[in-house]
Amino acid sequence: MAEKEWKPQILGIICNWCSYAGADLAGSARTQYPPDIRIVRVMCTGRVDPLFIMKAFIDGADGVLVSGCHFGDCHYLEGNYKAAKRMFILKSLLKNIGLEDKRLRMTFVSASEGAKWAVVVKDVVDTVTSLGPSPLKEFGH
Amino acid sequence: MAEKKTKKEPAAKKETKKAAAKAAAPATAAPAASPEKALGKDARVGVYICHCGTNIAGSVDIPAVQEYVKTLPNVAHVDNYQYMCSTPGQKKIEDDIKEHKLTGIVVAACSPRLHEPTFRTATKTGGLNPFRFEMANIREQGSWVHMHDREGATSKAKDAIRIAVAKASLLQDLVPKSVPVEKAAMVVGAGVAGMQAALDLANAGIKTYLIEKNPTIGGRMSQLDKTFPTLDCSQCILTPKMVDVGRNPNIELMTYAEVAEVEGYIGNFDVTIRRKARGVLTPAEAEAKGIVGGGCNGCGDCDAVCPVIKPNPFEMGMKPRKAIYIYHPQVVPLIYTVDFDSCVKCGLCVEACGDKKAIDLEMKDELVKVKVGTAVLALGYEMFPIEKKEEWGYKKYENVVNSLEFERLICASGPTGGHLVRPSDGKTPMKVAFLLCAGSRDNTGVGKPYCSRFCCMYSLKHAHQIIEKIPGCQPYLFYMDIRSFGKMYEEFYYRIQDEGAKFMRGRVANVLEDPVTKNLIINAEDTLLNRPINLEVDMVVLAAAVQPSEDTDRTRKLFGVSKSMDGWLLEAHPKLNPCGTTTAGVFLAGVCQGPKDIPDTVASAEGAASAASIPIHMGEVELEPYFAQCIEEKCAGCGMCVNLCPYQALSLVEKDGRKVMQVTEAKCKGCGTCGGFCPGGAIWMQHFATPQIVAQIDAFLLGGEQ
Amino acid sequence: MREYAFFLGCIAPNRYPGAESASYKTAEKLGIKLLDLEGASCCPAPGAFGSIDLNVWYAMAARNLVLAEQMKKDIALICNGCYKSIWEVNHKLKHHKELREGVNEVLKGIDMEFKGTIDVWHLAELFYDPAIVGVQKIRDSVKVPLTGTRIAVHYGCHLMKPRKERHFGTTEHPTWMEEMVAALGAEPVEYRNKMLCCGAGGGVRGYDLVHSLDITNEKMINLMEAKVDALTEVCPFCQLQFDRGQIEIQEKFGVSYNLPVLHYCELLGLAQGMTPQELALDLHGISCEPFLKKVL
Numbered sequence A: 001m002a003e004k005e006w007k008p009q010i011l012g013i014i015c016n017w018c019s020y021a022g023a024d025l026a027g028s029a030r031t032q033y034p035p036d037i038r039i040v041r042v043m044c045t046g047r048v049d050p051l052f053i054m055k056a057f058i059d060g061a062d063g064v065l066v067s068g069c070h071f072g073d074c075h076y077l078e079g080n081y082k083a084a085k086r087m088f089i090l091k092s093l094l095k096n097i098g099l100e101d102k103r104l105r106m107t108f109v110s111a112s113e114g115a116k117w118a119v120v121v122k123d124v125v126d127t128v129t130s131l132g133p134s135p136l137k138e139f140g141h
Numbered sequence B: 001m002a003e004k005k006t007k008k009e010p011a012a013k014k015e016t017k018k019a020a021a022k023a024a025a026p027a028t029a030a031p032a033a034s035p036e037k038a039l040g041k042d043a044r045v046g047v048y049i050c051h052c053g054t055n056i057a058g059s060v061d062i063p064a065v066q067e068y069v070k071t072l073p074n075v076a077h078v079d080n081y082q083y084m085c086s087t088p089g090q091k092k093i094e095d096d097i098k099e100h101k102l103t104g105i106v107v108a109a110c111s112p113r114l115h116e117p118t119f120r121t122a123t124k125t126g127g128l129n130p131f132r133f134e135m136a137n138i139r140e141q142g143s144w145v146h147m148h149d150r151e152g153a154t155s156k157a158k159d160a161i162r163i164a165v166a167k168a169s170l171l172q173d174l175v176p177k178s179v180p181v182e183k184a185a186m187v188v189g190a191g192v193a194g195m196q197a198a199l200d201l202a203n204a205g206i207k208t209y210l211i212e213k214n215p216t217i218g219g220r221m222s223q224l225d226k227t228f229p230t231l232d233c234s235q236c237i238l239t240p241k242m243v244d245v246g247r248n249p250n251i252e253l254m255t256y257a258e259v260a261e262v263e264g265y266i267g268n269f270d271v272t273i274r275r276k277a278r279g280v281l282t283p284a285e286a287e288a289k290g291i292v293g294g295g296c297n298g299c300g301d302c303d304a305v306c307p308v309i310k311p312n313p314f315e316m317g318m319k320p321r322k323a324i325y326i327y328h329p330q331v332v333p334l335i336y337t338v339d340f341d342s343c344v345k346c347g348l349c350v351e352a353c354g355d356k357k358a359i360d361l362e363m364k365d366e367l368v369k370v371k372v373g374t375a376v377l378a379l380g381y382e383m384f385p386i387e388k389k390e391e392w393g394y395k396k397y398e399n400v401v402n403s404l405e406f407e408r409l410i411c412a413s414g415p416t417g418g419h420l421v422r423p424s425d426g427k428t429p430m431k432v433a434f435l436l437c438a439g440s441r442d443n444t445g446v447g448k449p450y451c452s453r454f455c456c457m458y459s460l461k462h463a464h465q466i467i468e469k470i471p472g473c474q475p476y477l478f479y480m481d482i483r484s485f486g487k488m489y490e491e492f493y494y495r496i497q498d499e500g501a502k503f504m505r506g507r508v509a510n511v512l513e514d515p516v517t518k519n520l521i522i523n524a525e526d527t528l529l530n531r532p533i534n535l536e537v538d539m540v541v542l543a544a545a546v547q548p549s550e551d552t553d554r555t556r557k558l559f560g561v562s563k564s565m566d567g568w569l570l571e572a573h574p575k576l577n578p579c580g581t582t583t584a585g586v587f588l589a590g591v592c593q594g595p596k597d598i599p600d601t602v603a604s605a606e607g608a609a610s611a612a613s614i615p616i617h618m619g620e621v622e623l624e625p626y627f628a629q630c631i632e633e634k635c636a637g638c639g640m641c642v643n644l645c646p647y648q649a650l651s652l653v654e655k656d657g658r659k660v661m662q663v664t665e666a667k668c669k670g671c672g673t674c675g676g677f678c679p680g681g682a683i684w685m686q687h688f689a690t691p692q693i694v695a696q697i698d699a700f701l702l703g704g705e706q
Numbered sequence C: 001m002r003e004y005a006f007f008l009g010c011i012a013p014n015r016y017p018g019a020e021s022a023s024y025k026t027a028e029k030l031g032i033k034l035l036d037l038e039g040a041s042c043c044p045a046p047g048a049f050g051s052i053d054l055n056v057w058y059a060m061a062a063r064n065l066v067l068a069e070q071m072k073k074d075i076a077l078i079c080n081g082c083y084k085s086i087w088e089v090n091h092k093l094k095h096h097k098e099l100r101e102g103v104n105e106v107l108k109g110i111d112m113e114f115k116g117t118i119d120v121w122h123l124a125e126l127f128y129d130p131a132i133v134g135v136q137k138i139r140d141s142v143k144v145p146l147t148g149t150r151i152a153v154h155y156g157c158h159l160m161k162p163r164k165e166r167h168f169g170t171t172e173h174p175t176w177m178e179e180m181v182a183a184l185g186a187e188p189v190e191y192r193n194k195m196l197c198c199g200a201g202g203g204v205r206g207y208d209l210v211h212s213l214d215i216t217n218e219k220m221i222n223l224m225e226a227k228v229d230a231l232t233e234v235c236p237f238c239q240l241q242f243d244r245g246q247i248e249i250q251e252k253f254g255v256s257y258n259l260p261v262l263h264y265c266e267l268l269g270l271a272q273g274m275t276p277q278e279l280a281l282d283l284h285g286i287s288c289e290p291f292l293k294k295v296l
């Protein structure tokens, strides 16, 4: 494997109403971005159980992106506030166990921000790439 | 949901060796109580890969993907097709379900936001529960965004399908909840869009609440003098509509009111309306209070005695009004309004009103609750504050006006009786410059990047009006392009050219004032002749950009409607669903969705009204059954979720001597906020259950090929 | 005393040495020490270089910036053209990674690297900023108030525009320089089309002299209409166009205005008591004598 260029494995958990729609819009507009992300759709970022993220890291994910609506725009009023709070706590937890907290990222991309979605993904891929493979990878496998 | 109550052991799904070994995962166990099913036992998934012509096949190696999918666990059948959404494509699913005894369907194609309903129907027709369908998005989030990376797009497609198969293996039968639809609708904003929508709904037999924040209906159109390209008088065509609205028995008009709160969902919106205290009783309200033959009849006796003078916003502040006022004589309803911010409570009006006893200076705001099945937002627009483009001197030089002020100045019922005069000295201008795209198509960060769409046409109209009204008066139009795209618009453009208006292509660099004459000097470049222009004129009219009206942001949030990048409200689909929104049951009409002239506004209003009437005529709608369920065995009764739910759908109840959480399904909207929190994993989110999502994550990261 | 690396530019030392000496001396009285930026080259001129080869423009400006980075000092300068080059290239290189990498590739050849560690300021904005100098301090430093004179201000385009990229707020009706003129005891005078270009910038002077003088002439007409005793600016290139340009206008169009044109630092120098000799005012194209008579 070593001779092949290493590509990060990044999980994106994104809400149906804003970020998923924004990602679709990037598609309709043919905005190109790196393919190193896999998406799991939930109705709202409020659904994102911190355990999902921990599970992903245990399974060897190099990065996790959680993306929802802008504050005030959540389809269910305030799911994204609650998710954001959880992400803060989770980030400090990651630091405590020695994982760079930059591997977890929460962003807000609205249904009309296709271009922003592409920028966000590129940025996350760049960040995670520069961090290198997750140290938990070996532990898991 | 009260089916088998068998107790099954956890994680019946046989994951791959790899994954199973790693199942130190949190809460992968199936719930042990009511929502629990034999998850994924003997799952047989059918996978269909769509080419979408070359849209997908152009960047994704479909045969390779198909070969790969065959190696995935639980996959019982794989097929591919040119267009899965076509009738033959759907037929494949329908037939295969029986033939291959499928328990779950995966279509790898476009976005579920586009075709999930299509394939759910096919799944249902084939005899499976429609919720046993899962989509893998390999177009919008695959081939289209990795067009030149065939390898990347192909490997992403494989992963997306593996993730979808993992979920499809664990899907359960769900029954959508049918809810009755209240046979009433609401329209917010009573400009021409809102009025048209309300009339259409009312004429279709639907009780319609029409909410307008101003004291009268009519919106911007009632401020216009004439309308392009036919030049018919705006008030003449609008007033009959306003009267119709006022008289229609199915329309309950609430002017001087705003939406304060919205609860519920399609079919059952509970809307709280704040009726602002207008200080004056209608005849009906007076009668209810036992004042026989009383209430405001619009006589204006109060107006005559009121000592407080304020600028009238309808006349763009160019004409005075009293503290008790109407905008103009044709208002609907013809009821006076007290502006309590400026009223000094001298009581003279009460005296003047006499026996009609219409005025109540102690009136307070009132909250009214109504229930409606659907709602139409028709919030319109306001003028961009063009003084921000300092170079043109609006609000600095007296003889620079914006286009809406020009409409009032040229209108026979306006502050000058239709005689166009210069604000500085009351003289008739003989040279008038119109600056088009003022603040529109502006990428400097000060103005708006979009085209405001009607300024070209109304500026042509304005040029015509001064040529017609003031013999010898010369209009100059500074433009970037003339966008005369509508029916008979281009013809109108030629007509105005022939009438002698002068057109200069070029954006105006700045406008300067001669401090003595108050004439204005325009510096521009004629980009067709490649020459600088210095032109002295008597008056400048800025065809200012338009922007969403003041309260739009607050109101849209109440209804859960998103906005586009430019601030206008976001439609469900720009081409195929321009009146819908992402909130089921809420529709858009008129300019609030994006600038439109009157013909397009009315067309969009009729579209919105028709869309809003469909659920009402159907009588009931189906809600996606993504409700939360309590796994009582696991619930510790801590009650944390109860406070988290934004819709108060959860409560704690006593059961078998202990406290457990209970869900009120009718209130739950399925966001999953509770499910994302519960520390004991006691909340089962239907269709987005923890084991289903964890299976997706495992499938992505641990693979699953056999 | 705050210290800045003083980026001189070309026109001031070659054409208006008084503006140069005035800058050092007036700044010092206001608590600013201007240090020589050894080895600095042309900024390079934004119109002449920038409109022909942007990469050369970036690289040369970056070299000047690196010199200041090595001194660990922010740059102060007294010319709008320099401001456009030095300020804008600094801003661009700081914010665009790819551009920065490209420029550093070039700088490698002379063992330099742009790091983005300093800021760039026009001396006039440092004078106006109350956190650094401020109008009050200027007023306090005046020994010979310019009472009884009417002075118009020319801001200059490269300083103020494009608005998106600058930080001066309004570009149409600025008045901060007028405040600084009033602090000297003179009466600042508004005039028609104040924000019109001097006519020189953007390569116009080099490309089409008559056209550029046309613009200058229009400015002169507006200034004469406002009956001013002098024009002040903060850019030696504008100064050149207004000052020597009047002679060219006389030659080409046959009208003469004889309006003295002074860099704000020269004006400030006079008010702080510097002599016309110290300010080399005799090197101006248009005699400053009528103005000097009013104040001295």
Ligand SMILES: Cc1cc2nc3c(=O)[nH]c(=O)nc-3n(C[C@H](O)[C@H](O)[C@H](O)COP(=O)(O)OP(=O)(O)OC[C@H]3O[C@@H](n4cnc5c(N)ncnc54)[C@H](O)[C@@H]3O)c2cc1C
Pocket: B188, B189, B190, B191, B192, B193, B194, B211, B212, B213, B214, B217, B218, B219, B220, B221, B224, B226, B227, B228, B229, B257, B258, B259, B378, B379, B380, B381, B382, B403, B404, B407, B454, B458, B461, B549, B550, B551, B552, B555, B589, B590, B591, B592, B596, B597, B598, B599, B601
């Ligand atoms: C100078 C000018 C000239 C024009 N001339 C022409 C012409 O000749 N021909 C033509 O076809 N078009 C013309 N137009 C365009 C025309 O004005 C619009 O197409 C039309 O008015 C749009 O109607 P609307 O109902 O969408 O919006 P509006 O007329 O803005 O109506 C919106 C209504 O909603 C109310 N409202 C807003 N927010 C709320 C809220 N939160 N709660 C309750 N109520 C609310 C407002 O008070 C208003 O009554 C012109 C526009 C301008 C600026």
Ligand code: SF4
Pocket: B302, B305, B306, B307, B308, B322, B323, B324, B338, B339, B342, B343, B344, B345, B346, B347, B348, B349, B350, B361
């Ligand atoms: S009470 Fe108010 S509204 Fe009535 S007349 Fe007096 S000021 Fe006018």
Ligand code: SF4
Pocket: B627, B628, B644, B645, B646, B647, B648, B649, B650, B663, B667, B668, B669, B670, B671, B672, B673, B674, B675
């Ligand atoms: S999913 Fe939970 S938090 Fe969301 S609405 Fe339903 S009960 Fe409330």
Ligand code: FES
Pocket: A015, A016, A017, A018, A019, A043, A044, A045, A046, A067, A068, A069, A074, A075, A076, A078, A079, A080
């Ligand atoms: S719906 Fe998008 S974050 Fe809640």
